[in-house]
Structure formats: C-alpha cells, structure tokens
Amino acid sequence: MKTELSRTLGIEHAIFGFTPFPAVAAALTRAGGFGVLGAVRYTAPEDLARDLDWMQEHTGGLPYGLDVVMPAKKVEAPENQTxxxxxxxxxxxxxxxxxxxxxxxxxxxxxxxxxxxxxxRITGWMEQVARNQLDVAFDYPIKLLANALGSPPPDVVARAHDHGVLVAALAGSARHARHHAEAGIDIVVAQGYEAGGHTGEIASMVLTPEVVDAVAPLPVLAAGGIGSGEQIAAGLALGAQGVWLGSIWLTATEADxxxxxxxxxxxxxxxxxxxxxxxxxxxxxxxxxxxxxxxxxxxxxxxxxxxxxxxxxxxxxxxxxxxxxxxxxxxxxxxxxxxxxxxERSVQQVVDELTRGFEKAVDRINRIAGRSDA
Amino acid sequence: MKTELSRTLGIEHAIFGFTPFPAVAAALTRAGGFGVLGAVRYTAPEDLARDLDWMQEHTGGLPYGLDVVMPAKKVEAPENQTxxxxxxxxxxxxxxxxxxxxxxxxxxxxxxxxxxxxxxRITGWMEQVARNQLDVAFDYPIKLLANALGSPPPDVVARAHDHGVLVAALAGSARHARHHAEAGIDIVVAQGYEAGGHTGEIASMVLTPEVVDAVAPLPVLAAGGIGSGEQIAAGLALGAQGVWLGSIWLTATEADxxxxxxxxxxxxxxxxxxxxxxxxxxxxxxxxxxxxxxxxxxxxxxxxxxxxxxxxxxxxxxxxxxxxxxxxxxxxxxxxxxxxxxxERSVQQVVDELTRGFEKAVDRINRIAGRSDA
Known part of the structure; x- marks a missing residue:
C-alpha cells in the first residue's frame, strides 16, 4: 500500500495512526505504518520528553509524529495578552x-x-501549553507535526519546516482545507462526520474527494469511518494518499x-x-x-x-x-x-488484518471492473 | 462494472438510480443502468399507469423498477381499520x-x-395509496420493487415474488437490514447518513460493510454520498454489489x-x-x-x-x-x-462520467496496491 506520501516518509503502508499511547504509536511505526502520538494530555513538558525518549528507543529509527491541539479560535483576551x-x-x-x-x-x-x-486534566487546548510541548518535540527527530483544530500559527509552521518536519492539519470541510493549504500546511487530514473526536458534519464519502480537489496537489489522508482494509481501499479510491485511523487503536492490547x-x-x-x-x-x-x-x-x-x-x-x-x-x-x-x-488485538494483528483486507478489496474491485489481468 | 446482482438483472453497469421523473428513470435504464421510478407523488392510479406506459415505450425492453413508500410504523388506528x-x-x-x-x-x-x-400533495405515505399504486404496477413488467421505509408487508413481498419482481428495502442500520432479510427482502439498500431523503445517522463508510455482513449473502447497494466514479469504487470496495444514486439526477437535463x-x-x-x-x-x-x-x-x-x-x-x-x-x-x-x-448534464453524460471515473479509481487503487499487471 504505497503512495507518493508514504514513499516520502519511507513507510511500508500508508496507514497513519493517531493515539494518546506511546506503546501504540511505536507499535504501529514498527508494523510499517506511521504512529502519531497525541500530546494533548501532557501538561508537564518533562512527561512528554520522557515518552518521546521511550518512542525513540522503541521505533528503531523508523518515522513517527506528534499531534498537538492549537485551537484556531481562542478565548477572548486583550491583544498580545495570554x-x-x-x-x-x-x-x-x-x-x-x-x-x-x-x-x-x-x-x-x-x-x-x-x-x-x-x-x-487536559490543558493542551491552551496555546501556551501546546507551545511548551513543541519546545520539547523539536528536540526529537519527529517527522510529522499534526494539529487537530485549525491551522497552526505561521511561526509554528515555519519552525517545523526549519526542522524538516512535515505539518498536517485536520479539516472537516473543503473550506478548512483550503485555509490549511494557504497557511503552508503539507498534508491535510480530511476528518469525516463519522470520525471519533472533533469532527464536522460532512461524511468521509463526500468530504475526502472534496478535500482532495480543494488542495491538490497537496496529499490528503482520509479519516473517519476507517477500521478495515475495505474501508482503507474506499478511502484511497476517493483520492486519499493514505488513511488516518484513531479509534481502532483504543482496543489494541498495547493501549492503556x-x-x-x-x-x-x-x-x-x-x-x-x-x-x-x-x-x-x-x-x-x-x-x-x-x-x-x-x-x-x-x-x-x-x-x-x-x-x-x-x-x-x-x-x-x-x-x-x-x-x-x-x-x-x-x-x-x-x-x-x-x-x-x-x-482486543495487538497493533501488529490489526495492521495485518488491515493490509489483508485491503488486498481482498482490491481483488474484488478488479473482478467487478472486469480486469482480466487482475 | 458487473456484479452478481447486475448480471441477474441483465444490466451493463451496477448503477441504480432513484428518481421521481420517468424521463430520468428511462434514460438511466437506456444508458445501461437501472432506473427506479419513485411512486410517492402519484395519488391517482391512472397517473401512475400513464407514466408506466411511457416508461415501457422508452426503455426498449430493458429493466426498470418502482419505489413505493410504506412506512413500517403507521398512524394509530383501531385494529383492522384504515x-x-x-x-x-x-x-x-x-x-x-x-x-x-x-x-x-x-x-x-x-x-x-x-x-x-x-x-x-403527497399521499403515497398512506398505505392504501401505496397499495393502489401496486395494483397498477404489477400490470407492468417491472423487475424491482423498492420500499423506502421499513420492510413491505408480507403479502406485498409475496405478491412481488409471484410476479417475479425482486424486492429491495432501504436500511439505515444493520438492525434494519437484518429485519429486511427476515422479511424475505431480496436486496438491501444501505442508506448512509450523507444521503438525500430519509436517512439515519450512520455514514456510508461504516454502514455499507456493516449491512453487507449483516445480511450476507443477500446483495447490498451502497447509497448516500455517491455521485462520482471514485465514490462508486469506494462503495463497491466496501462490499456492495452496486450503488443507488438519487440526488445526482435532480440536475439532469431530463429532470423536471x-x-x-x-x-x-x-x-x-x-x-x-x-x-x-x-x-x-x-x-x-x-x-x-x-x-x-x-x-x-x-x-x-x-x-x-x-x-x-x-x-x-x-x-x-x-x-x-x-x-x-x-x-x-x-x-x-x-x-x-x-x-x-x-x-446540468444529460443522464447519459452523467453515466459516462461515472463509468470513466470508476475506471480511473480502479487504476489508482491498483497502482497503490502495486499490482504490476494492472
């Protein structure tokens, strides 16, 4: 399962996994996908550093990323005041x-x-907390920085790019996605209505191709409703360069x-x-x-x-x-x-099922299309 | 685009189209799909007969169907009283x-x-009106009878089968779909959240495979969010034996x-x-x-x-x-x-775009899967 984006990142399967658990993120990276550690629960920078140390030790040089939450809209405050x-x-x-x-x-x-x-207690929604997390994160060789709510501020995007880190942002509409593209984001995660966590009202079947068209040639990941190989095939058929899964890992044996x-x-x-x-x-x-x-x-x-x-x-x-x-x-x-x-299954078992299911779905679609050589 | 179901019905493309307009339904059938005429707006049986006469003249012996609305839950009335x-x-x-x-x-x-x-004025929601419609419909060689809300009553299913007519029913959940299967329905239309008209809260990406599993080996049509060849490929990758499109025809030149x-x-x-x-x-x-x-x-x-x-x-x-x-x-x-x-495009143009887009999506998914022979 290889796309231009998966080749750029040097991963075997174009399967991205968002998870608050370092053990899950590391296991996905080891299984040939791309683990993205959610940072929102880390209030203390030293806790994040400890877990990123652990990630380094358990990913064997394979790539992984970090997900922060910087809401585009903030609590009203007098200008220049936090x-x-x-x-x-x-x-x-x-x-x-x-x-x-x-x-x-x-x-x-x-x-x-x-x-x-x-x-x-979640304070990672607060911009200052997220910024403290970034101060830690850029000391590690993360390959991707994702932001869950809106485009990250321009200085954060610039800082990521200075570190050779790709920036991804979640979008629930084509309008959001275009805004990300204008903000210099590298990858848009099209988060459909059926997704867990923050989500809009447009379902993945409609949202994915709409976002692909809106930001082309930027790569898009399909998110929302994906937990099987058939659903991966569907997301990729819709034009995505990979899939972004979050929920499925909650019942992985590595999850805590x-x-x-x-x-x-x-x-x-x-x-x-x-x-x-x-x-x-x-x-x-x-x-x-x-x-x-x-x-x-x-x-x-x-x-x-x-x-x-x-x-x-x-x-x-x-x-x-x-x-x-x-x-x-x-x-x-x-x-x-x-x-x-x-x-409950291990992350490796989940990935094996996803890739097997994907191959089966490709077989099926080829039979329907009458591709005799498939 | 051929599946077991499309072969059974003798159609070229596994594309089913629901529409209230005879001109659209006939054009889709002529274009190699399967037109399904919505009957809910026909209060007078003679109006339905007139339009089915027209359908007969304009489909050249190719198959088409009829969609009625018999709500599973009725207005409270004393028993045996309409x-x-x-x-x-x-x-x-x-x-x-x-x-x-x-x-x-x-x-x-x-x-x-x-x-x-x-x-x-829509009275087709009333069971007696729908029954009058059926009295007319079974005089015509319709190949499919679809019901939009719940399973049709057992006598209607039996009557359809006596006439060699397949019965389809829309489902917004796996539970609905299982109920249809138990009621002897032949085809389940999995109607996702993103669909036009009556719909539940489960999006097509999740609903389609869930319904496929729930009623296997009954054939399932994917409905909701499908208006392009990529979306058809996605629906078929999710296990459907065809797709059911309604909205897309509203802006066809044949629509009125x-x-x-x-x-x-x-x-x-x-x-x-x-x-x-x-x-x-x-x-x-x-x-x-x-x-x-x-x-x-x-x-x-x-x-x-x-x-x-x-x-x-x-x-x-x-x-x-x-x-x-x-x-x-x-x-x-x-x-x-x-x-x-x-x-605005003709139904034939829409079908051409759908089939071309489908082939492109299959090419794309084969490249991603590394099928060198594709």
Missing part, C-alpha cells in the same frame, strides 16, 4: 459548576482523595485506557452508540453516548461552554468517572467504527 | 396549522388560485423540477448546505437547508408532527413555495453530494 489558566478558570459560570456537581451526585460518583491529581470497564464498553458498543457532542471540550466531538453526554446535550440543562472552558470545567469530573468506573457516565471519544471493535 | 385521509387530517393540531400560515405570511408567500390543486430557481439553488449549493430535518415528512430526511427547515427545527417553534401528519400539514405550503419560487424557503430532499452537482 490568559493564565486561573484567569480562564474564573470565566466558568457557577451555574455550570453546580450542574457538574449535581450530575455527579445523582450517580453517586465519589470524590478524589485529598491531594489526588485529576488524571484527565486505565479502565477495563471502558474497554468492555468499547468492545460491546455498536456503530449507533456514539454521539457528536460538545460535552467534553466545548466543540462537537464524536464519543460514546452516555448519560454524561445526554446531560450536557439536554435542552433543559445549562448547555456546554466554549473551548477551552468546557474541558477545564469537566476535567475533574471525567477523572472521577473514569477512576470509579461509573458505568452510565463512562465514555471516551471514538468514531462510528466502534461497532467493529469487538476483540 | 383511517381515511380526512380522519388523518383531523389529527393535525390547529397550532401547527397556524405556524404554517405565520411562516408563509412572514415571507409573503401568495395563496394558490381558487380551485388550484396542490401539486406537491418545475422551478429554475430550485435548479439554480442545487447547482450553487455546497456539501454543507443540507440538513437532516423532519420538516418535510415527520421523519429525518436530508434536504437543502432553508428558512423553512430552520423554522421547523427551531426549538422555539412547535416542532414537527409524526409521519404522515407532517407531510399532509405542509403539502399545500410546499406547493406554494415552489410555485412562487420563494427563495429563502425553497428546498428539496438532496444529499451531501449536492456540492458536486454544479452543471
């Missing part, structure tokens, strides 16, 4: 905090122990969700058990539908706050829900392909 | 009628002339939308200009987003009524909006591929 985390926290209305407490109380969610850190109950929920969920909700970050992100997402999506509730306020508001609550495995509330970002994630 | 149209009409609350009047008045929509029939303004809106619309709304029929159906759909989807409004009440409620209003081409309110069911419908 708000501190405390100042941002102060913008959260008390009514919303009360709603969090009430929802947790309704389900009897215990408090964290005194002094116990909120493991799920810190919750067997959550893994069990993922293995049991069907394709209809996700929802696009602002509950987690303030922007629409596909995730398991739970009573937690229902509470935030309920018109009778207070509704969600804009990013990054919503993420800060719910961080401790999500940590408690995960720690105590409160089943009706327990969720995670995941795409509609969760319906196909029915067994 | 409600008359007037009895159903009487179930519409006056508040909803007032909302229709107010919305039309806000946009200055003129009344129809006295005695002028509401052209858009009765409104140049509506054609112009379709040609100008982008993939993000549709919405899944209950405004037209009471069930979620993708259509152009307009101030009309916004009014019905507004939480501050009265909301929509269940099928078939909503369709009856808005029929005259939609006729007036279309007749007087009230631009902010003017819409039609259409899928996200409306973004690619940018020029």
């Amino acid at each position: 708000l501190t985390e405390a100042e941002v926290e102060a913008m959260i209305p008390e009514g919303h905090r009360a709603f969090v407490r009430a929802t947790l109380a309704k389900h009897g969610v215990p408090e964290l122990a005194e002094g116990e850190a909120s493991g799920w 969700l810190h919750s067997r109950a959550l893994t069990a929920k993922l293995l049991a969920a069907g394709s209809g058990d996700t929802v696009r909700s602002r509950a987690l970050t303030g922007k629409p992100a596909r995730q398991l539908r739970t009573e937690w997402t229902d509470a935030w999506d309920d018109p009778a509730g207070p509704g969600t706050l804009p990013m990054p306020l919503q993420g800060l508001l719910v961080a401790e609550a999500v940590s408690r829900i995960q720690k105590y495995e409160i089943d009706p509330l327990l969720g995670t970002p995941v795409g509609q392909i969760v319906g196909r994630m029915n067994a | 409600l008359t149209e007037a009895e159903v009409e009487a179930m519409i609350p006056e508040g909803h009628r007032a909302f229709v009047r107010a919305t039309l008045a806000k946009h200055g929509v003129p009344e129809l002339a006295e005695g002028e029939a509401s052209g858009w 939308l009765h409104s140049r303004a509506l054609t112009a809106k379709l040609l100008a619309a982008g993939s993000g200009d549709t919405v899944r709304s209950r405004a037209l029929t009471g069930k979620p159906a993708r259509q152009l987003r307009t101030e009309w759909t916004d009014a019905w989807d507004d939480p501050a409004g009265p909301g929509t009524l269940p099928m078939p009440l909503q369709g009856l409620l808005v029929a005259e209003a939609v006729s007036r909006i279309q007749k007087y081409e009230i631009d902010p309110l003017l819409g039609t069911p259409v899928g996200q591929i409306v973004g690619r419908m940018n020029a």
